[in-house]
Amino acid sequence: MAKYSRVSGSVGLITLQNPPVNALSAAVRQGIVDTVERALSDPKVKSVVICGQNGIFCGGADIKEFGSNMSGPPLVPMIHAIEAANKPVVAAIEGSALGGGLELALGCHYRIAHSKARLGLPEVTLGLLPAAGGTQRLPRLIGVPAALDLITTGRHVTAAEALQLGVVDQVTDHSTVDAAVKFAQSVAGKPLDARRISTYPCPRPSDLDALFEGVMEKVRQSARGAIAPVACVQAVRAAATQPYTQGMEREKELMATLFTSGQARALQYCFFAQRAVSRWSMPNGARWDTSKPRPVHKAAVIGLGTMGRGITVALAQTGLSVIAVETQEKQLMEAKQAVSGMLERGAKRRGVAPALDRISYSRDIQAVADVDLVIEAVFEDMGLKKKVFQQLASICRPGTFLCTNTSALDVDHLASQTHNPELVVGMHFFAPAHVMKLLEVVYGPRSSPQAVATAMQLGKKMGKISVAVGNCPGFVGNRMLKPYMEQAFFLLEEGATPELVDRALEEFGFPMGVFRMSDLSGLDVGWRVRKGDGLSEPGAPSGQPARIRQGRRYSPLGDLLCEQGRFGQKTGRGWYQYNKPGSRVARSDPWLHSFLEGYRARHGLVARRIDNQEVLERCLYALINEGFRILEDGIAAGPEDIDMIYVFGYGWPRHRGGPMFYAGMVGLGKVLERLEHYHQAHPDVPYLKPCSLLWRLVASGSPPLHKWREVIKKLHSQL
Ligand SMILES: CCCCCCCCCCCCCC(=O)CC(=O)SCCNC(=O)CCNC(=O)[C@H](O)C(C)(C)COP(=O)(O)OP(=O)(O)OC[C@H]1O[C@@H](n2cnc3c(N)ncnc32)[C@H](O)[C@@H]1OP(=O)(O)O
Numbered sequence: 010m011a012k013y014s015r016v017s018g019s020v021g022l023i024t025l026q027n028p029p030v031n032a033l034s035a036a037v038r039q040g041i042v043d044t045v046e047r048a049l050s051d052p053k054v055k056s057v058v059i060c061g062q063n064g065i066f067c068g069g070a071d072i073k074e075f076g077s078n079m080s081g082p083p084l085v086p087m088i089h090a091i092e093a094a095n096k097p098v099v100a101a102i103e104g105s106a107l108g109g110g111l112e113l114a115l116g117c118h119y120r121i122a123h124s125k126a127r128l129g130l131p132e133v134t135l136g137l138l139p140a141a142g143g144t145q146r147l148p149r150l151i152g153v154p155a156a157l158d159l160i161t162t163g164r165h166v167t168a169a170e171a172l173q174l175g176v177v178d179q180v181t182d183h184s185t186v187d188a189a190v191k192f193a194q195s196v197a198g199k200p201l202d203a204r205r206i207s208t209y210p211c212p213r214p215s216d217l218d219a220l221f222e223g224v225m226e227k228v229r230q231s232a233r234g235a236i237a238p239v240a241c242v243q244a245v246r247a248a249a250t251q252p253y254t255q256g257m258e259r260e261k262e263l264m265a266t267l268f269t270s271g272q273a274r275a276l277q278y279c280f281f282a283q284r285a286v287s288r289w290s291m292p293n294g295a296r297w298d299t300s301k302p303r304p305v306h307k308a309a310v311i312g313l314g315t316m317g318r319g320i321t322v323a324l325a326q327t328g329l330s331v332i333a334v335e336t337q338e339k340q341l342m343e344a345k346q347a348v349s350g351m352l353e354r355g356a357k358r359r360g361v362a363p364a365l366d367r368i369s370y371s372r373d374i375q376a377v378a379d380v381d382l383v384i385e386a387v388f389e390d391m392g393l394k395k396k397v398f399q400q401l402a403s404i405c406r407p408g409t410f411l412c413t414n415t416s417a418l419d420v421d422h423l424a425s426q427t428h429n430p431e432l433v434v435g436m437h438f439f440a441p442a443h444v445m446k447l448l449e450v451v452y453g454p455r456s457s458p459q460a461v462a463t464a465m466q467l468g469k470k471m472g473k474i475s476v477a478v479g480n481c482p483g484f485v486g487n488r489m490l491k492p493y494m495e496q497a498f499f500l501l502e503e504g505a506t507p508e509l510v511d512r513a514l515e516e517f518g519f520p521m522g523v524f525r526m527s528d529l530s531g532l533d534v535g536w537r538v539r540k541g542d543g544l545s546e547p548g549a550p551s552g553q554p555a556r557i558r559q560g561r562r563y564s565p566l567g568d569l570l571c572e573q574g575r576f577g578q579k580t581g582r583g584w585y586q587y588n589k590p591g592s593r594v595a596r597s598d599p600w601l602h603s604f605l606e607g608y609r610a611r612h613g614l615v616a617r618r619i620d621n622q623e624v625l626e627r628c629l630y631a632l633i634n635e636g637f638r639i640l641e642d643g644i645a646a647g648p649e650d651i652d653m654i655y656v657f658g659y660g661w662p663r664h665r666g667g668p669m670f671y672a673g674m675v676g677l678g679k680v681l682e683r684l685e686h687y688h689q690a691h692p693d694v695p696y697l698k699p700c701s702l703l704w705r706l707v708a709s710g711s712p713p714l715h716k717w718r719e720v721i722k723k724l725h726s727q728l
Pocket residue numbers: 029030032067068069070071072073084105107108109110112131132135137138139140141264265268269281284285
């Protein structure tokens with residue numbers, strides 16, 4: 010809807026009304042068409058102001074409408090009619106002007122923004138391009154390079170930057186609507202020809218071809234297979250090389266391809282899923298909207314290794330006081346330096362003062378006595394962690410939340426070391442903890458809803474996408490990683506190379522294949538876990554065949570590399586070789602290839618040709634199958650939780666929506682059929698056996714993802 014009123018005698022004021030972000034739904038578009046017509050035909054009205062209610066101009070097209078039959082007046086002619094008006098139209102921009110919202114403002118003759126407003130064309134992040142003239146007007150207004158930057162990245166700019174770029178004409182610290190009305194009165198009756206952006210010639214840089222080639226190359230590299238950024242460049246190129254009307258045709262044509270693409274569906278799904286995961290629930294019925302978090306002002310971090318340092322930085326940057334505890338003197342000194350460096354670099358980037366004085370360091374755990382919440386990040390060793398939790402239980406004041414950053418250990422077992430197990434949850438950050446957006450909040454059977462709500466709220470304050478998950482080995486993310494990595498190892502045994510496997514996964518869209526990633530994080534990490542689980546010993550645990558453990562197929566390849574001291578980047582050798590320890594450039598290693606040949610010969614394995622399709626199907630479907638088991642077990646409340654964990658924590662390409670969404674896109678029937686096929690070929694690999702939820706979903710006609718919860722509920726009620 011749009012409300013119309015006449016203010017100050019001669020200004021028609023149009024207010025967009027569609028909470029919460031005044032998205033351009035069919036009703037809003039109809040409202041704009043009607044009210045603009047009314048203002049233009051009223052002889053008393055000399056100029057017009059368009060604003061949005063509740064302090065936000067407009068969040069763009071209504072994304073929820075995209076999947077449905079789009080009715081109502083189309084945006085492009087609506088914006089043209091505003092631009093062609095014979096009375097000045099001023100956009101009063103508060104809060105956000107994004108996507109179609111900014112395109113609407115670009116159709117106005119003037120734009121006045123509040124100093125706190127943010128503007129942008131984020132369509133590319135939804136798999137689209139700004140198809141209401143954004144790709145044609147913006148370069149005409151601010152030049153090709155700046156428009157390319159905004160349109161291909163989708164980044165939001167501040168009002169100050171928008172003013173500097175020339176997107177807005179004026180910025181105010183006061184009431185934007187008052188300023189716009191005053192401004193509208195001052196320009197009433199003035200000629201408008203020079204204010205219609207579509208009539209501007211597009212500035213043509215002299216090195217146009219080189220510019221577009223360079224941008225296209227950069228965009229293709231960072232897009233990892235996403236098609237929208239490429240289409241954005243093509244549309245801006247049309248603005249730079251063709252008259253406006255033809256440019257608009259090109260914009261429309263490119264949008265038509267994107268609009269119906271699977272990538273757009275995936276990215277729009279991610280937009281809503283990212284928001285949906287904050288509405289968490291637990292199997293016992295506790296929910297986000299009925300559980301009250303407690304405020305956290307002061308927190309402690311125990312253990313200042315890789316993770317503890319990043320967590321300390323993230324907490325301090327959020328404005329909390331932090332007590333950072335590390336027992337080893339040398340580690341403590343190094344940590345102080347590293348934390349200060351990270352804070353200083355972050356503060357410089359954000360143009361603020363570094364939060365150095367929010368942190369106090371100690372070697373004595375007694376220092377945490379009066380904090381609201383503790384995050385333990387000592388070595389992944391259950392014995393040590395138990396001891397730390399016992400100490401915390403006796404040191405901390407009653408009511409302190411005790412959290413662990415363990416990547417896979419039993420949170421409930423740690424809770425049982427304390428007097429108040431209900432105050433214990435996992436807060437599983439991802440490395441580097443001050444950068445990575447994901448936080449798994451792990452609840453045990455005894456965690457209170459308040460503890461979960463507090464951890465979820467703290468995560469949100471830290472800028473994380475926080476996902477609440479149940480307690481099981483590896484929780485959601487690392488649990489699903491196990492079958493994925495296992496398949497990658499088996500593929501090497503059967504004839505693949507790390508290069509072949511990684512290439513297939515990187516072409517799929519992962520920033521790094523499984524072997525490059527494991528070189529980066531360190532092969533010794535998994536080795537320690539496998540040793541702890543009794544799976545790995547030099548020469549295989551006694552009485553076990555080399556490639557069987559606990560009655561199932563096992564690949565000792567990773568263990569064998571570790572026995573050779575090949576821990577990945579840190580030792581300069583792993584699945585690849587590196588110039589020196591710590592170097593990041595992976596090179597193919599002839600030693601590794603002959604090692605694999607020797608290994609196969611020793612075990613009577615005949616190498617066969619393995620193609621990309623097999624790599625993707627075996628690695629990804631095994632991972633997806635475990636995702637279905639996680640849903641079946643109630644560890645994740647819904648597929649969105651799993652998908653956001655993979656998108657934000659594991660580099661799953663966002664334009665493929667996350668593993669569970671991807672399974673739906675491929676077709677659940679096909680995933681089931683391929684898993685069955687591979688399980689028949691490898692009956693000793695239980696991870697390839699399709700799980701009952703997948704069978705059930707296929708039997709129920711492969712319902713769309715938003716209906717899976719109903720099937721899961723039915724499955725649970727029958728157990
Ligand atoms: C054969 C086919 C031919 C095809 C031709 C097709 C031609 C079609 C032409 C159409 C041309 C249209 C071009 C166009 O206009 C494209 C767009 O505008 S796409 C939308 C671009 N806008 C955005 O991406 C902005 C998205 N929103 C945000 O970034 C933030 O929400 C915002 C900064 C505005 C506010 O942030 P915050 O205060 O943190 O609130 P939330 O993010 O939590 O949002 C609150 C609530 O609102 C929902 N929401 C937000 N934006 C939208 C939206 N644009 N549409 C619908 N809903 C929106 C959001 O989901 C939250 O609700 P939940 O219930 O929590 O999910």
